[in-house]
Amino acid sequence: MKKTARAHTNIALIKYWGKADQALKTPLMSSLSMTLDAFYTDTTFEHDSSLTEDTFILNDQKQSVEDSKRVFNYIHLLQEKFGVNDHFTIRSTNHVPTSAGLASSASAFAALATSFVASYGLDLSKKELSRLARLGSGSATRSVYGGFVEWKKGFDDESSYAAPIDENPDLDLSLLAIEVNTKQKKISSTKGMQLAQTSPFYQPWLARNEEEIAEIKQAIQNNDFTRIGELSELSANEMHACNLTAKEPFTYFEPETIKIIKLVEDLRKNGIECYYTIDAGPNVKILCTLRNRKDIISAVQKTLTNVKIVVASFGPGVTLL
Ligand code: DP6
Numbered sequence: 180m181k182k183t184a185r186a187h188t189n190i191a192l193i194k195y196w197g198k199a200d201q202a203l204k205t206p207l208m209s210s211l212s213m214t215l216d217a218f219y220t221d222t223t224f225e226h227d228s229s230l231t232e233d234t235f236i237l238n239d240q241k242q243s244v245e246d247s248k249r250v251f252n253y254i255h256l257l258q259e260k261f262g263v264n265d266h267f268t269i270r271s272t273n274h275v276p277t278s279a280g281l282a283s284s285a286s287a288f289a290a291l292a293t294s295f296v297a298s299y300g301l302d303l304s305k306k307e308l309s310r311l312a313r314l315g316s317g318s319a320t321r322s323v324y325g326g327f328v329e330w331k332k333g334f335d336d337e338s339s340y341a342a343p344i345d346e347n348p349d350l351d352l353s354l355l356a357i358e359v360n361t362k363q364k365k366i367s368s369t370k371g372m373q374l375a376q377t378s379p380f381y382q383p384w385l386a387r388n389e390e391e392i393a394e395i396k397q398a399i400q401n402n403d404f405t406r407i408g409e410l411s412e413l414s415a416n417e418m419h420a421c422n423l424t425a426k427e428p429f430t431y432f433e434p435e436t437i438k439i440i441k442l443v444e445d446l447r448k449n450g451i452e453c454y455y456t457i458d459a460g461p462n463v464k465i466l467c468t469l470r471n472r473k474d475i476i477s478a479v480q481k482t483l484t485n486v487k488i489v490v491a492s493f494g495p496g497v498t499l500l
Contacts, residue, residue, distance in 0.1 A: 181225035182297035186289035186322045187494035188218040190354060190456065190464055192411040193391055194418045195317050195330065196372045197381070204317045205339040207376075208388040209332045211395055212321045215354060216494035220286035222271040224294035230266035237271050250291070253315045257295055269294075275489075284368075288315025289322035293497045308497070309340040317368075325495035327399050329392065348493055350402050353472055355465040357479055358487040359435035366429055368459040375418070377426035384417045408454030408466050415456040433461035435483055442482050446475060 195210035233254070235247040244251075250269060258264050269291065273283050292312040296303050303311070305323055309330075312319035321328040324343040333339030366374070375381060391410060398406035423430055436457065443455045443465060453467040453475055467475050476488055 180227075180298040180300065181223060182294045183221060183223040183500040184290045184293035184297065184497055185219055185221050185500055186286045186293065186319075186497040187214050187216065187325070188220070188283060188286040189214045189318065189321045189328065189494075191318065191321075191414075191458070192407065192456065193388075193395055193414045194458075196418045196421070197376055197385075198317070198372065199332070199334075200336075203336050203339075204313050204320075205335065206317055206330065206332045208385055209392050210321070210330045211344070211392060212318075212328050212330070213352070213354070214322060214325045214328060214494040214496065215491040217356075217489055217491035218273075218275045218283075218286065219494070220271060220273050220283060220290045221500065222269060222287070222290035222294045224267060224269055224291065224298045226263070226265045226267040226298055228265050230268065233266050234268045235271070236269065238273060253288070253291070254295065256314060257292070257311065261299060261301060263299060284316035285318035285322045288312050288319035289497050291315060292319070293323075293499065297499055305496075306340050306342070309342075310336065313339060323497050326493050329396070332388075343496070344396060344399060346496065348399070350399075350404065350407075351468045351470075352404060352407070352492065353467055353469060354491045355467065355472070355475060355479070356489040356491060357439060357463045357465065357483075358489075359433060359439065359461055359463060359483060366431070366459070371422060371429070371431070371459050374425045374427055374429060375421040378421040378424040380417070380424055381421050384421060387417075404466075404468055405452065408452070411456045411466060412454040415458075419457060431457070431460050436461045436463055438482055439463040439465075439479065442478060446471075446478060451475060451478075 189212040191210050191212045193211040195206045197207035199205045235242045235250050289312045309323040320330045321341045326346040326348050327344040330341040395410045451471045453465050456464050
C-alpha cells in the first residue's frame with residue numbers, strides 16, 4: 180500500500196528545549212507553536228512484500244544508508260509497535276521557498292508518521308498520531324495540527340502529545356523568516372538541549388514554564404499581538420541564555436543574527452511593532468502585523484544585503500493527499 184501525507188512545519192513561540200526521556204522524546208516542558216503555511220513536506224510511504232530493501236528518497240535523491248539511519252530506525256520502531264515488518268520506500272519532498280533555516284524535522288516526521296499509519300490502514304486518532312510523530316522528532320508532535328498548537332509535556336509516552344488551541348486563528352500575525360546564514364548548524368538540537376541543561380538558568384526557566392504557557396494562551400484568547408510577541412521573544416531569549424551559560428557555553432548566533440535583533444529593537448523604538456524568535460540556528464524569524472510588514476522587510480534588506488526573506492502565516496494540520 181502506498182499513501183502520501185502533507186505536513187507543515189511549525190515555529191515554537193514557547194520553546195521545547197530539553198528531554199525527560201531521550202528515546203521517547205518526552206519533553207521537560209510544555210511548548211506552544213504556530214503552524215506555518217509557507218513550509219511543508221510531502222511524504223509517500225509504500226510498503227510491499229515484493230520490495231527487497233528499504234529506500235529513502237529525499238528531494239528526488241536516494242539517500243545513503245548512513246543518511247537514512249534516523250528515518251529507518253524510526254520506521255522500524257513503528258513497525259515493531261504495530262507488529263508489521265515488510266520492506267518500504269519513502270519518498271519525501273521538502274517544499275521550502277528558499278532554505279530559510281526552518282527546521283524540516285517537524286514537518287518531515289509528522290508527514291512520515293501520517294503516511295505510515297495510512298499505508299497500513301491503521302485507525303489512529305490525531306492524539307495518537309501526535310504521539311507517534313513525537314518519537315521521530317519532538318517538534319513534529321505539534322505539526323499534526325494547524326494554527327496555534329500546544330504540546331503538553333505529560334509525564335510518559337501516553338500522556339505527552341499536542342492539542343490544538345485554535346486551528347484557524349483570526350489574528351493579524353505574519354512571520355518573516357530571515358535567512359542570514361545557510362551554513363549547516365554545528366550543534367544539533369538534540370545535543371544543544373542536553374548542553375543547555377547544565378546552565379544555572381535552566382531550572383529557573385523550567386520553573387516558569389507553566390506560567391508562560393498560561394500567559395500566552397490568555398494572550399491568544401485576547402487576540403493580543405503585543406503580549407504574544409513579548410512572550411515569544413522572552414522564551415527564545417531564555418533558551419539562548421541557557422546555551423550561552425551552559426558548562427560548555429555555545430551559541431547559534433552569528434553576527435548577522437545580532438544585527439537583526441538590534442534592528443527589531445530599533446524598529447520598536449520607532450513605533451514599528453515587531454518581535455523576534457530564534458531556534459537552533461542563526462536565522463531569525465520576525466513576528467509582525469500586516470500593517471508594518473513592508474516597512475520591516477525593507478529595513479531588513481537595508482541591514483543585510485542579499486538576504487532571503489520568506490513571508491508566512493498560519494498553516495493547516497497534517498492531511499492525506
Ligand atoms: C529550538 O524537535 O528538532 O526548534 O526532538 O531532538 O528532534 P528533537 O529536537 P527538535 O528540537 C526543536 C527545538 C526548537 C524549539 C521547538 O521547536 O520547540
